[in-house]
Amino acid sequence: MATQPASSPRFPIEDPKRSRGKRFALLATRYRLVAVFCLLALVAIGLNALFVAELHTEIEKIEVLLKTNSGGNPSGDLRKEIEFLSSQKTRMTVLLAVLIACFGSIVYLFYRRVAIPLEGLTRAARRMSRGELSATVHVHPKHDFREIAQIINDMSANFQEVLLLMGTTVGNSQSAIEQIEKLLKNGNAAGCAEDLTDQIQTIRNDLELLSSVMREFEFYHTRFDGRKVVPTDRS
Amino acid sequence: MAMRVLVVDDSGFMRKRIIEELRSQGHAIIGEARSGIEAIELYRALKPDLVTMDITMRDMDGITAAKQIMGEDPKANILFLTILNDEKYKTEAERLGAKGFINKTDTPSITRIIRELEQKQ
Known part of the structure; x- marks a missing residue:
């Protein structure tokens, strides 16, 4: 009689419980990091927008004062100061645009990687609960929810x-x-x-x-x- | 002589039942697959003495997987275990050279065919 293994390997051959736990831990860490990054990005966007608005107001104030005091013809130092403030404003505006683009990309990726797969899972689970047992969830190897999709498919097969x-x-x-x-x-x-x-x-x-x-x-x-x-x- | 068996079925519940039955007969379960694709990969990696193959599975059905396995290894021992008693599948299984096409619940027939295969080895 052959020695019987404790558990049969499923491809890839690894301890399924341990690797599953590791995968879920990695997934949780990843989403935590994304949440922290989103929060920081939002704070940065807010501060940046505030700073750009303040700079804009300051430049406008100085220009109004100059017009009334020196007929719109400032001295060299003042002109340099206005130019410096304007360039600062441009830099801050570019940074704000980059931050908004990053934040938008994260939201879009979140939608693609989380919201769409979750919608698919919910749809399949709902169909199964109504008795349509042939409903399946597509198991995408790169999706974060492939484990849940596989479990739903297994339950349906059972x-x-x-x-x-x-x-x-x-x-x-x-x-x-x-x-x-x-x-x-x-x-x-x-x-x-x-x-x-x-x-x-x-x-x-x-x-x-x-x-x-x-x-x-x-x-x-x-x-x-x-x-x-x-x-x-x-x- | 105990056989090294690869159990292919998309239902974990059925795999468990088949595995328990085969183990009780002293056979070694060297792998489990839940789709035809996994079955082909595991067959290449493990070279089992026998494959118990379900027919209806997601991703790739048992007949297609068996065709590919037999294409790579014409000596592969494939035993179809199914609940569907469909003549079309049965004819296809026979044409492929499978060792049998049996109802999953027909334990005596499964035991008899495996015993015959053991004696031939």
């Missing part, structure tokens, strides 16, 4: 398999019951005892299969013990 299994088993049992009815209608039950036993065995096997499937689930803090639904031990 539901479908269980329902298919139940449908097939029920159909099988119904055929067996029809056979039994036919045999009994012939009025020679003793003569076809072997056939009857076979059909009853088929139904028994099907019920055992359904029972074994039911036993693997836990629902509403209850479980199926093979005969009836009993509360689960919650201690």
